[in-house]
Amino acid sequence: MRIVLLLLAFMNTIWASSGEDLTTTWVGILCLIVFIVGYYAVATEENYHINKAKPALFMGTFIFILIGIYNFINGIDPTALTHSVDHLIFEIAEIFFFLFVAMTYIEVLIERQVFDKLKYNLVSKGYSYKKLFWLTGILAFFISPVADNLTTALILSTVLITIEKENKNFLVPGAINIVVAANAGGAWSPFGDITTLMAWMSGKGHFLDFFALFPASFIGWLVTAWLLSLFVPSDKPHFNASTEPKVSILMGGKMVIALGIVTIMSAVLCQQLFKLPPMWGMLFGLSLLKLYSYRLKRKRGQELNTFKMIGKIEHDTLLFFFGILAAVGGLHFLGYLDLAVKLYDSAGPIAVNIGVGFLSAIVDNVPVMSAVLKANPTMGLDQWLLVTLTAGIGGSLISFGSAAGVGVMGKLRGIYTFGSHMKYAWTVLVGYMLSLVIWYVQFEILGLY
Incomplete structure (x- = not known):
């Protein structure tokens, strides 16, 4: 209840940002209303049959236009707004182009029948839905520390929908399992999630320090997966060896897999060694x-039209990311996010860091983690690892609370939705x-970190 009250206070209390309080003005109130209405439209997309990208893009762009109108009417120097938007564009571009490339590779792998081959190998062995559920979950947990959570979720959700296209009793729990x-x-992992990466690059812990979060991360996922598995059917996907043609990877498919690995490695090296995005x-x-x-x-006469594959990617997902990140950036500029970090002095780091996880599910973990790092409250390594943990796993509480969740929503459109997720939330x-209990025992009682 204490955490809930803190979050309610966050949503209702006024606090200034960037040295100026805009939350009491008409623009601050109107922008908050626009965000709430837009958020509601996103959350209820299956009820009103509106793609989540439409309200997200509207509120993300309209909020900053309203701020611009307010500055113009009142003769306020727009330098601060311009600087904020420039910084926001950079942050969005990093995620946008990262997603863009990851989705393109996935579409090429689909076209080269890589996932069809993987499906054939899995289903032809007679694995049940429950075993496939556990296999995809285990792969997601151990691939994401290397390939990052977003890319991992995109790949394995594609495998999931390739295995089964209609059985929601398998697909929905399977999708949630992959996201979690x-x-x-x-x-x-220091580069498994952007929030973990932000904490590491800010010097809040050494490279190996973050590995201390493994027990809490693994056991928390394992219990959620076990509970979800209770709802997964025990039967097997339909497969008839006599009627199902054997699938082979098309020419160039294996090389595309290798190039995909090289691409992920180059992304990691750019960040870690060259300090490039x-x-x-x-x-x-x-x-x-x-x-x-x-x-x-030229050499083999095989057509691999990458531009055609780019046309097949989920552009709505990219626009959703742009809209939601822009909207949250606008609220941060107005001052609505800074209260979360101001609470450290009054409520204590443990309560606030736990609340950050719930807040991350609502307004995206990247700006929330950014606000915490900018405020830089005085905390020990144990508390910095706690906020890293909660910001990372808290986004799983809501379907679009994390980049992984949004990516899976795009892949399993109409199947994995806000409503279907909340059924198992x-x-x-x-x-x-x-x-959180594992963290407390390990860090605060046993001191094992």
Whole structure:
């Protein structure tokens, strides 16, 4: 109840940002209303049959236009607004182009029948839905620390929908399992999640310090996965060896897999060694893919039209990211996010850091983590690792509370939605609370970190 009251206070209390309070003005109130209405439209997309990208893009752009109108009417110097938007564009571009390349690679792998081959191998072995559920979850948890949670969720959700296209009793729990596993796996790796990466690059812990979060991340996911597995059917996907043709990866498919690995490695190296944004390495990987498609056509006469594959990616997902990040950035500029960090002095770091997890599910973990790092409250390593954990896994509480969740919503459109996720959200909450208990025992009682 204490955490809930803190979050309610956050939503209703006025606090200034960037040295100026705009929350009491008409523009602050109107922008908050626009955000709430837009958020409601996103959350209820299945009821009103409106794609989540439409309200997200509207509120993200309209909020800053309203701020611009307010500055113009009152003769306020727009420098601060311009600087804020420039910084926001940079942050969005990093995620936008990272997603853009990851989705392009996935579409090429689909076209080269890589996922069809993986499906054939899995289903032809007679695995049940429950075993497939556990396999995809385990893969998500252990791939995301290396490939990052978003890319991992995109790949494995594609595998999921390739295995089964209609059985929601398998697809929905399977999708939630992938999102939770990808976010939990990314939380204990310095480059597995953008929030963990932000904490590491800010010097809040050494590279190996974050691995201490493994027990809390793993056990929390494991319990959620076990609870979800209770709802997964025990039968097997339909497969008849006599009627199902054997699937083979098309020419160039294996090389595309290798290039995908090189792309992920280049993204990591760009960040860790060269201090370049990870999306720079991703775009470099896209250039390699395009050069290889040229070579494949000239030498082997095989068509690998990457521009055609780009046309197939989920552009609505990209626009949703732009809209939601812009909207949250607008609220931060107005001053609505700064209260979260001001609460550290009054409520204590443990309560606030736990609340950050719930807040991350509502307004995205990146700006929330950014606000915490900018405020830089005085905390020990244990508390910085706690906020890293909660910001990383807290986004799983709501379907679009994390990049992984949004990516899976795009892949399983009409199947994995806000409503279908909330039906099983209690299982995620149980895992989240258990992760906090594990952290407390390990860090505060045993001191094992």
